[in-house]
Every structure is written in structure tokens, then in C-alpha cells.
Amino acid sequence: MAGRTVGKWIRVYINGYRMSGYTSKIGPLNCEFTEQESVVLNDVVGGALIGQANISPGTLNGIFDNDAAGLFANDRASDVIRQMMVAIGDRAEPAAGVPVFAGAFRQNKYQAVGEGAVAATVEYAGWDVNASSLLYSNPWGYLLHADAAETAVNTAIGIDDYGAATSFGGVMAYQSFAGNGTATLKVQDAATNTNPSFADLSGATTGSLDFSNPAAGIVAIGTTATVRRYLRWQIVFGTATTVTFALAFLRNFHN
Amino acid sequence: MADTFKLTTVTNSIKAQSITVTDVSGASVTLTIKDVDNMLFVVSQQNCPILQPRFDDFVIPIGDFFTRDSFGADASVKSVRYTLHYKFFFAPVLQGEILGHYSDSVAALVAVLLYFMKNTNLSGATEFLPRLESFQPQLDGNNTKFHGGQIAFDVTQYLET
Numbered sequence: 001m002a003g004r005t006v007g008k009w010i011r012v013y014i015n016g017y018r019m020s021g022y023t024s025k026i027g028p029l030n031c032e033f034t035e036q037e038s039v040v041l042n043d044v045v046g047g048a049l050i051g052q053a054n055i056s057p058g059t060l061n062g063i064f065d066n067d068a069a070g071l072f073a074n075d076r077a078s079d080v081i082r083q084m085m086v087a088i089g090d091r092a093e094p095a096a097g098v099p100v101f102a103g104a105f106r107q108n109k110y111q112a113v114g115e116g117a118v119a120a121t122v123e124y125a126g127w128d129v130n131a132s133s134l135l136y137s138n139p140w141g142y143l144l145h146a147d148a149a150e151t152a153v154n155t156a157i158g159i160d161d162y163g164a165a166t167s168f169g170g171v172m173a174y175q176s177f178a179g180n181g182t183a184t185l186k187v188q189d190a191a192t193n194t195n196p197s198f199a200d201l202s203g204a205t206t207g208s209l210d211f212s213n214p215a216a217g218i219v220a221i222g223t224t225a226t227v228r229r230y231l232r233w234q235i236v237f238g239t240a241t242t243v244t245f246a247l248a249f250l251r252n253f254h255n
Numbered sequence: 256m257a258d259t260f261k262l263t264t265v266t267n268s269i270k271a272q273s274i275t276v277t278d279v280s281g282a283s284v285t286l287t288i289k290d291v292d293n294m295l296f297v298v299s300q301q302n303c304p305i306l307q308p309r310f311d312d313f314v315i316p317i318g319d320f321f322t323r324d325s326f327g328a329d330a331s332v333k334s335v336r337y338t339l340h341y342k343f344f345f346a347p348v349l350q351g352e353i354l355g356h357y358s359d360s361v362a363a364l365v366a367v368l369l370y371f372m373k374n375t376n377l378s379g380a381t382e383f384l385p386r387l388e389s390f391q392p393q394l395d396g397n398n399t400k401f402h403g404g405q406i407a408f409d410v411t412q413y414l415e416t
Contacts, residue, residue: 003332003413003415003416004324004332004381004413004415004416006381006411008375008382091416
């Protein structure tokens, strides 16, 4: 990402639906560590408990609507888990390499408010307590594949999201908006950014899923897994010939 | 990073838009849009419909105009916010004619506004939003009265972009 951006380039994806057209604001995209009690000034813990982050997308202020693909139809139920991805475009539609906030979050509330134009307020709590990504404390990563259809495997080079390999695993997040059968979405990594160098990142795969309907999820790999420097998306087609999806990887930096 | 102020890039971008409106004869035509370097002092019926910068107060600052958005003294990131004002001339208000083409003028001005509401990604602007200033007859440099109105564009630019 080369510089500052503005809100109109933020894209919100929830459970395989594009919610940007129904969202006026979302946030704060929060990752906050609880302060240790009784910390003194020279305490080495520095006032934070590692691995105890409070992570939440905050509140979605949206438009009350009745579209089949809209906020009311798909997100009016509360006390359920939402697979969310917020991609922040760099003064343009989000492209591979832009920051992403993603995870599985519990929706606390859907509220229709307003005496004039009726708005929708959706509140989220923290990580899904049943999520396999609970071991991770970082909801931020980078987009590997922007919202678009694919009909062939990826032979392009990837992105350099961090500048070095890491050895603390990470989380793959995917949002599939449309498709016509089964396929497998994957993350691949490489030490050098050339097509033949890329290999599957162990565990970072959806497995074979039917993408005929909107689908979304997160897949956490082991917290000690090595993730090489360069990352890219990959797809293996089963019965599907096309899948429209967004894919991100949230590299982890400590255990 | 180098800072640039792209006001003329924005006015060029506005001029480069292709907007179809219905003229006074009922024909679909492409709206003529003028830039600051080729404005018409005197507008004729043949020029209409036309959208061009307002002579007076074309650029009005929003807030402090330039703002410093980060630490870093002269190297800090900065923004500029301003409003551009345009006059829309639909057709001359003819002798004895008061309301004859008023509704056509309103429809054309709404079409122009709607276009800009749906096309806000203009070169030179980080953020760009149109705004209606007025639905009322406009005067050209000769004080000839035209059906039309005024449109304003609120522009934000990050100077480093």
C-alpha cells in the first residue's frame, strides 16, 4: 500500500456476501491487549498480556434494506458467528497486497434505528470462542486475491507482505461470492518470488468445498509453522469451472 | 514524497466527462463542459446545454484549505479541501417565456448531478462529491438569463498523491 486512503475504498465481506453497498461505516477494527493489573513502571511485561488480545471489528453502521443479498436478509440474526473480511483499498478497489482485517466474530446485535431514514446498526463482539484461530492474536493481514472470478490455476508471482519468512504460522481467510461446483482454495508460499518456487503452505487450504452458494471461513495453520516470504493464492478445480472469491492471509508474528 | 496541488487536474477531469442530457429540443446530446482555460464569457443558445466554472468564487476553501495531517514539519502529509462551483446553462429564458423549459432544465440538471454521484473517482481528487447549489436561472457575462442552476463539487486531495 503506497499511501493514505479514504473510506470509499473499504470493502466489507460477510459470510460470502458483499456488504459494502449496505455499509456506511465499520470499526474500530480493534486489536487490543488487556492491561496487566498492578503493573509498576519497571515491570518487564510492559502492561500487556501477550496472547490475550481483544479482537473485534466493532460496529457496522449500515443501511436498512430488504435485498436478498443485503444486510437485513443475511445478518439480522444475532448471537451467531460471522465470517468477516474488511479489505482496505489503496485509493482504488482493493487489489492483492492491500491490508485486510479478518476473522470469525460473534454478532451481538442487529438494530434498525432512525425516525427518518432507517439505518441498521450491527455490533460484533470478539473472536468466535470456537474458532480454530483462537491461538492467534493478530487479525490483520494482506489480501492475496481480490474479489474476482477465476477459471484457471494461478501461475503468477505473489506478494511480499512482510519482507522475510516467519515461523509462527498464520490464518487463511476466504470469502467466496459465487461459483458453479466444487473447488479448493489454497495459500502458497515461496522463498523466491517466481512461479516454480511456490508450493502449498501446509494446512492453508479450504479442502474441497462446494462454492455454488456463498461461502466463507478462516483456516488456521499451526502456530509454529514456517511461512516463507512470498505468498500467493491458488485454486484447484473440482466440478467447478469458475469461482469468484477473495482470499487473504494473516501472518502471525509471535506465540 | 513530493507534494502537488492538482486543482487543474480535477477541472480537466471534470471537462473530460461525457454526460448525455436531453436538450431544449428534446434531443439527446453530450453536455459541453468547460475548463478554467476555455470558459465562455457570453453564452449563446448554440452553446447550450453547457456546464462551466463560475467566474466569481469558483474555488472556495473548506475549513483551512491546506491542513497538515501528521508530524514531520514540511515533510508531513498534508491535505487540501475545497469546493468548485459550476454554472449550468440549459437554454435562454426567452422573451415572455417564464416556465416553458423549466422542467426540462431541472431534468437535465438532475441527470448531470446523478452522473457525478455515480462517477466520483476523478483524476486529481482523493475524494470527490457533487452538491446542488441552486435550481434557478443563471446569468452569463452579458447578464442574459438562462434556465439552469449551480452545482458544486467538494474535493479532498492528499497532496502526496
